[in-house]
Amino acid sequence: MKLTKFSMGIGDRFGCQGKAQLAAFVKAKAMGVEITPVWNKSNREHLIVHTEPDSVRVEADEAVKSLEWTGDYRVDADHIGLKTVDRFIPGSDFFTIDVADFTGKAAAEADCQAFADRSAGYLGQMTIPGIDEPFAVTREALLAIAGKYLLAVQEAGRIYRHVEQAKGCGNFITEVSIDETDLPQSPMELFFILLAIAGEKIPVQTIAPKFSGRFNKGVDYVGDVARFEKEFNEDLAVLAFAIREFGLPADLKLSVHSGSDKFSIYEPIRRALRKHDAGLHVKTAGTTWLEELIGLAAAEGDGLQIAKEIYGKALGRFDELCGPYATVIDISPEKLPAVETVNQWDGSQFTGALRHDRRCPGYNPDFRQLLHVGFKVAAEMGPRYLQALKDNEAVIAANVTENLFDRHIQRIFTGI
Numbered sequence: 001m002k003l004t005k006f007s008m009g010i011g012d013r014f015g016c017q018g019k020a021q022l023a024a025f026v027k028a029k030a031m032g033v034e035i036t037p038v039w040n041k042s043n044r045e046h047l048i049v050h051t052e053p054d055s056v057r058v059e060a061d062e063a064v065k066s067l068e069w070t071g072d073y074r075v076d077a078d079h080i081g082l083k084t085v086d087r088f089i090p091g092s093d094f095f096t097i098d099v100a101d102f103t104g105k106a107a108a109e110a111d112c113q114a115f116a117d118r119s120a121g122y123l124g125q126m127t128i129p130g131i132d133e134p135f136a137v138t139r140e141a142l143l144a145i146a147g148k149y150l151l152a153v154q155e156a157g158r159i160y161r162h163v164e165q166a167k168g169c170g171n172f173i174t175e176v177s178i179d180e181t182d183l184p185q186s187p188m189e190l191f192f193i194l195l196a197i198a199g200e201k202i203p204v205q206t207i208a209p210k211f212s213g214r215f216n217k218g219v220d221y222v223g224d225v226a227r228f229e230k231e232f233n234e235d236l237a238v239l240a241f242a243i244r245e246f247g248l249p250a251d252l253k254l255s256v257h258s259g260s261d262k263f264s265i266y267e268p269i270r271r272a273l274r275k276h277d278a279g280l281h282v283k284t285a286g287t288t289w290l291e292e293l294i295g296l297a298a299a300e301g302d303g304l305q306i307a308k309e310i311y312g313k314a315l316g317r318f319d320e321l322c323g324p325y326a327t328v329i330d331i332s333p334e335k336l337p338a339v340e341t342v343n344q345w346d347g348s349q350f351t352g353a354l355r356h357d358r359r360c361p362g363y364n365p366d367f368r369q370l371l372h373v374g375f376k377v378a379a380e381m382g383p384r385y386l387q388a389l390k391d392n393e394a395v396i397a398a399n400v401t402e403n404l405f406d407r408h409i410q411r412i413f414t415g416i
């Protein structure tokens with residue numbers, strides 16, 4: 001199974017916006033840009049919203065049928081491990097194998113030595129086409145990389161083989177993700193991680209490293225943009241070289257997680273993709289749910305009331321809601337507006353604070369991040385929340401499509 005050069009992960013917490021999301025890809029296709037939509041929902045999200053993985057397949061199939069989409073589309077078992085993968089197997093054809101928890105733990109000593117032996121051909125000054133400075137590869141450095149990543153790659157191999165046994169070889173896309181780690185991986189580390197992945201015979205098609213800088217959910221990139229651009233270009237050069245050296249799938253590409261709203265790095269990413277003629281998978285952070293809130297607030301009346309209630313409850317449950325997302329959000333509590341203040345807002349003040357538009361003076365990234373992790377509160381509202389989505393379907397759909405197309409697809413993919 002192949003993945004087109006450009007693909008985009010779209011999350012939909014409540015499973016109601018599949019058509020509105022797909023409409024953005026239809027618009028891109030009309031402009032001659034083919035992007036494969038990949039619906040993704042992690043185990044964590046399924047547990048919080050109380051949904052089953054098969055529901056994502058149903059949503060995707062329905063959207064595709066209704067919009068008569070003839071391009072590829074995929075359903076991603078997002079951030080799965082051996083313990084969580086089984087219920088995702090029937091409905092998914094894309095598996096994001098998350099082995100971040102296994103990084104930093106040492107593999108068996110003999111395995112580490114064997115890894116260093118296998119890599120011995122690269123000892124000394126290793127040059128990679130497209131990267132100016134050579135890397136100094138020592139046996140010590142190889143053993144350090146093995147110590148940090150080999151166990152994780154071995155675990156990825158176990159998960160891959162488990163899925164392959166159930167679905168059959170070549171019937172799904174394989175992603176390996178190591179983005180939710182403490183430290184970013186250097187381009188040299190990425191190269192040897194790919195060597196280990198090839199050693200496990202994982203036909204990896206997308207890999208999600210952790211890049212330097214912060215990729216907080218639903219807000220812009222925080223970090224040194226020039227440094228990111230250099231690293232991203234070097235990672236692309238590493239991938240191209242690794243495909244040739246290790247016989248990895250020719251369509252192997254980078255996957256950027258929590259990739260939505262990273263407006264300040266989209267231009268460097270576009271430049272790099274153009275320069276290397278490379279593909280890309282971008283996972284959005286599930287911000288479609290924030291567009292639902294924007295649509296509800298814009299509708300005033302009951303919709304705005306629900307949006308305010310969700311904020312009030314989310315603020316009261318700050319620690320509980322933010323805890324599971326600690327590595328991917330950064331909220332300054334003192335910058336969060338008081339419940340009493342928000343309760344006075346009209347729809348445009350609420351949407352102005354929430355919508356990611358830096359030209360809007362009321363935009364508040366702390367408010368936005370808290371609401372982003374506040375979907376649990378909406379899930380607990382159950383039928384009342386879902387009914388409000390139905391009642392305001394048109395305004396919500398317009399926001400969902402506009403967010404994906406105008407703020408993401410057009411900035412990342414068109415004109416490359």
Ligand SMILES: [Zn+2]
Binds near residue numbers: 177180208257258
């Ligand atoms: Zn991720």
